[in-house]
Amino acid sequence: MPQSDLRAELQNQQREPLLPIEKKLIVGSLVTGIVLLVALALLNHLFPEIR
């Protein structure tokens, strides 16, 4: 596909609303990520190992 077509496509994109599965992916990833990071940070704090 020529660059000019892609440029036009990028400039004139129709907005696609977020589907429920996309919302689930975003929220699920964020919540899992934050929970795991907090858990790891706690482990890191409780078991500092070698510094």
Add this chain to the structure above:
Amino acid sequence: MSQENATKSNLQSSAAPLTSAALTEDWLAVVIGLALFALALIALTGVDALGWVVVASVWTSPDSALGPISKAYAWLGGFNSFVLTYLFLLAVLSAGAATLKADVRRFAVAFTVVFWIAYASWVIGSYAHFAAVTPADLKKFDIHWSLKLTNEGGYLIALIAGLIIANFIPRLAEWLKPAVRPELYVKIAIVILGGFLAVTVASRLNLATSVLLRGTAAIIEAYLIYWAVVYFIARQWFGFSREWAAPLASGISICGVAAAIATGGAIRARPAVAVLVSSLVVIFAVVEVLILPFLADAFLSHEPLVAGAWMGLAIKTDGAAVAGGGITESLILAHAASEGVRYQPGWILGTSATVKVFIDIFIGIWAFILSYIWTNHINVTNDGDKAKLAEIWLRFPKFVIGFVLTFAIGLYLSLSMPAELAAKLPAAMGQANAFRVIFFILTFFSIGLSSNFKALWQDGFLKLAAVYLVSLFGFVIWVGLLISWLFFAGVRPPLAA
């Protein structure tokens, strides 16, 4: 169009096998890296197989700039050692190009120019006024000032040389393209780095384990936090379609070019989408390499491993991240040395590489998850085109296998050999490491050559760049710093003996 072409080699290297070549770039990196590692190990038997490889020293007189790494080859002289190194790499990489079904003659000619310019940049970077660090160095070279970049400032000179050619002499950049393979060069360097790191960490296994465990935080951050936020920003704030937003989120969040391409394949996006996103990734990685190591040196010189982890988390593309870790290490070691603290080399770079490799190895799983969601819920396809578990292996970055192998072998040898033999191992790995440095130089120069800023702006893809800019400088860099601080603050490299 040049940007599109510039990343096509990355497309072939980073994605699943797309060509009929005998090897992919990933496997080729494993073969070359392991071969150099094995040749270096021959030194343990008393045969100096790689002692002739060229290294550059800090210099004020060009005559003393180059020399072979081993004193046993001192009779060769610097220039002959350089030519021998060039001929060796020309032969090895031309054979590699043949396995990739590339035009070997075109590769050899382009590689010759790439190698000579890149290494000349490295030698310039070793000039004492750029590279000397301590007051003792200044006295030794009889100079009164220095930029204190260490000789690894040569990486930046190689990068800038590449940028100048790409942006002001685009015809030459186009002509050099057959040898512009930053992903191949850095993957070979990473395979070699495994053995070097093993020898470095053998005496401090607890600390090494600690760094590895903390590396898991990077995976969570890249895949679960960065990706979700960048995807949301691209979709909701900038109105991108799913086909554009997913590769863009992966490119900005995970491991740059490889991630954008793997995601593009996973969601069945058109190849041109991944190619354009990859162009952006390379350009922004260059900007980051030019800025972040100096910020790290200015603000994190007392937390060296935080700085190393930050480079691995914030800079996208393997080449730029590991290379950024290398520059950060040289700057911080020099900074610390000027304050009388001498850290053991290898730990900051090792932390950057560990974080990056940890992130890389999950790209296959992430591609599978996205592929499953897209083919089952978003663009529901027939059974033949649905996500397959085999995709995890297909997308797995194979060079990681080489890195793990050299690390495991190096560690086993360090811990199990008689003390007399084990004492020879650092020198042997030092010879392999000289090649790692050369592949880093080639990576920097190639990244510069791949970054045609003008073409990007002319093509008008500012909207894509805006997402990248907002995400990278508004979020990715700072969250990366926070996580690096949370997990690596207070963890310091051992002091040099």
